[in-house]
Amino acid sequence: DDDSDDKEVSSDEEDDDVDNDGSSDDEEERRTAKPPLHPDPHICTVLSDFKAQQEGDLSVQVKGEILRIIRKTADGWWLAQDTKGNRGVVPKNYLKVHYNFITGLCFIDSGAPHSNWSTVRKALTEIDATDVLSAMGAIPSGFRPSTLNKLLVEEGVTYTASHYIQPELSQSQLSFRDLFLDPDSGRVRARQVRICVCFTLWSCRMIPTPGVGVQVLSRHIRLCAFDGAQVLSNIHTVRASYNSKSPKTWTFSPRMTGILPSLLDGDCFLRCNSASPNLGILFELGVTFIRNSTGERGDLSCGWAFLKLTDDTGNPLPNRTYELPVNGGTPYEKDVAVEASITRASPTGVFQQMLHTRRQPKLIVKLKSTNSRSRTQLSLLPDTLLHCVSCIHLLVLHRQLLADTLLMERPTMQNADLICSPILSTFPVLLDQPDLLDALRVSSRDLTYLKQEFVKVYLSSVYFLLHSPSLPCHRWADPPSEEQRARVIYSILDSLKHSQHTTGQAGGPEVFVDPMHPHLAFDITELTFDLLTTKNVSVCLLIT
Structure with missing residues (x-):
């Protein structure tokens, strides 16, 4: 095995000599040509320190160390060469192989500078936490x-649900291709x-x-x-x-x-x-x-x-x-x-x-x-959507309100005025904040889900919460933030319910002027639903 290793090393050295013995014209061409863009599994980044344990091992450092792999073996000890020309074997789990980087560089014994070395070095030394944790054994190798x-x-x-529940414009961008009304019933088709x-x-x-x-x-x-x-x-x-x-x-x-x-x-x-x-x-x-x-x-x-x-x-x-x-x-x-x-x-x-x-x-x-009722409800939703079954009825109500506002209440399809609808402008946000979505489900559980009741429930629960100064920003997988939001949500919901029982009304304007319930200052953008901005499209509407 040692003899074969020596032969491989010698052949590699001969290849390097052949590469370096070209004419001056060829050398100049190599310097000015763009580096090749092809995969090279022979370039690795060191993920963790490895100290040579016996003769033939190669000591490496975690920072700034890039190796060229000369030979891979089934036992996991790979023959490698560093930028100074030192060669030896290194355990493969200490290395990260790079397949998509520019590989137009040469490893030589003299350490002479190369035109694209600094660029490649910078790219290859960007090690993320996963690489380090894997090398340390803190996470399994397949993570x-x-x-x-x-x-x-x-x-x-x-890739958020708030994007996919918005209606899609047709090719002409003057109508919708996935939102239609049944003219006889007035419901979403x-x-x-x-x-x-x-x-x-x-x-x-x-x-x-x-x-x-x-x-x-x-x-x-x-x-x-x-x-x-x-x-x-x-x-x-x-x-x-x-x-x-x-x-x-x-x-x-x-x-x-x-x-x-x-x-x-x-x-x-x-x-x-x-x-x-x-x-x-x-x-x-x-x-x-x-x-x-x-x-x-x-x-x-x-x-x-x-x-x-x-x-x-x-x-x-x-x-x-x-x-x-x-x-x-x-x-x-x-x-x-x-x-x-x-x-x-x-x-x-x-x-x-x-x-x-x-x-x-x-x-x-x-x-x-699914039963026939669920199949009917699902058929009213956008053409592409993945979500939990428990929220289907809320998504259907939102879809119906979209159809009413965009297809029935607009004077013409070419009308480009801002649409005053706090529900349409804020409901998509709930799909990315599950705790507020749950607050809406809890508030509307005992209602008949008529559209008018849905509006009242929405305005007197999550709409108020969305603009409460007491509610911290939503942050994924942050237990302190989640606990604080839960306390604020259910405290305000209980307070609002008590206020509704006292006045006998839900979603009335008095909720927003009650000194016991502070609310952020109103902004016109908070109350309007702008379909064109939401879908990130540029549409030229004909105004008549």
């Missing part, structure tokens, strides 16, 4: 930064889509736990419509329940007569009109954490699962319970185990196969049928 959380953070409202399913999250099993170096703030599943290449719906989040006695099991609560908080509601629906034959539901298991040593927050993916909603012939999947394997890595990586101790290879013996199956991480999901 990654959350792909769906990154979309939510970086893409603004593009039902629309059938290619995929409309209801499902329940039951549990996750054998999910590895992060190490002692992090404090977990939330265990949850982010889910969306997915075709194997791109996200096709909003990204919905369901928080998991966790018992320290069963650390590798996550559970989800079924809907219980509307009492359960929507953030914990494992009953969900998906409507999607995509024609992709690979359409399904992507489930990303995740944790929000704080790193104990630095206080740094992060969002990790603990693995992902995918449920394709049609079989090979294009027929819908039958309604039953599915055990989905949880894969490590990201949805764009294949055959990555959640942790190194779990292998995908199937053992030979029957008993070994049973043990192997029990150790595999799984997500339990049940597709279920």
Whole structure:
């Protein structure tokens, strides 16, 4: 083996010599040419210190150390070369391989400067918390930064439910393509889509736990419509329940007569009109954490699962319970185990196969049928939306109010005046703040859900809360903020209910001038619904 290593090293040195012996013209051309944009799995970043333990090892440092991999071996000790020309073996779990960076640089023994070295060095030395935690053994090897959380953070409202409940403009941008009224009944016209399913999250099993170096703030599943290449719906989040006695099991609560908080509601629906034959539901298991040593927050993916909603012939999947394997890595990586101790290879013996199956991480999901009333309500919703079943009736009411305001009460479709509707302008915000959505559900539980009653309930509950100076800003997975918001929400709701019982009216203007209930100063933008700004489109309307 030593001889073979020496031969490989010698051949590499010969290659380097050949590369460096070109003519001056060739050298000048190499200096001025743009670096190649092709994958190179031979460039690695060091994730943690490694001190040589015996002759032949290569000592590396965590900061500013970039290595070239000369040879990879099955035992996990890779032959590497640093920028100074030193060579030796390094454990692969101390390294991060880079596949998408510019790799037009040479490693030589003399340490001479190179034209693009500073650019590549800067790119490769950007190590995130996940890389460091993985190298330290604080998280399993298959954990990654959350792909769906990154979309939510970086893409603004593009993947939020508040974006998807807005009506879509037609190609002419003078009418709507997914919102219509039945002229006889005055109600929203039902629309059938290619995929409309209801499902329940039951549990996750054998999910590895992060190490002692992090404090977990939330265990949850982010889910969306997915075709194997791109996200096709909003990204919905369901928080998991966790018992320290069963650390590798996550559970989800079924809907219980509307009492359960929507953030914990494992009953969900998906409507999607995509024609992709690979359409399904992507489930990303995740944790929000704080790193104990630095206080740094992060969002990790603990693995992902995918449920394709049609079989090979294009027929819908039958309604039953599915055990989905949880894969490590990201949805764009294949055959990555959640942790190194779990292998995908199937053992030979029957008993070994049973043990192997029990150790595999799984997500339990049940597709279920719906009654005629639920199917009717779902058909009134936007063509693409994923949310919890317990909020369907509120989404339907919002949809009806949209149709009334945009299709019935406007003088003409070309009218571009601002629409005075505090409900239409603020209701979408509730879908991104589950605690306020629950406050609305609690306030409207005993009503008949007539539109007029809905308006009164809305104005006397969550609309007032949205602009209360006592309510802190909504922040994901922040227990102190969540507790403070809960105290303010239910304290104000109780106070408002007492005021309503005293006056006998709900949603009256006297609520907003009561000195006992301070309210932020009114702004015209708070009361108006601007469809064009909301949908981020540029429309030229004809004003007659």
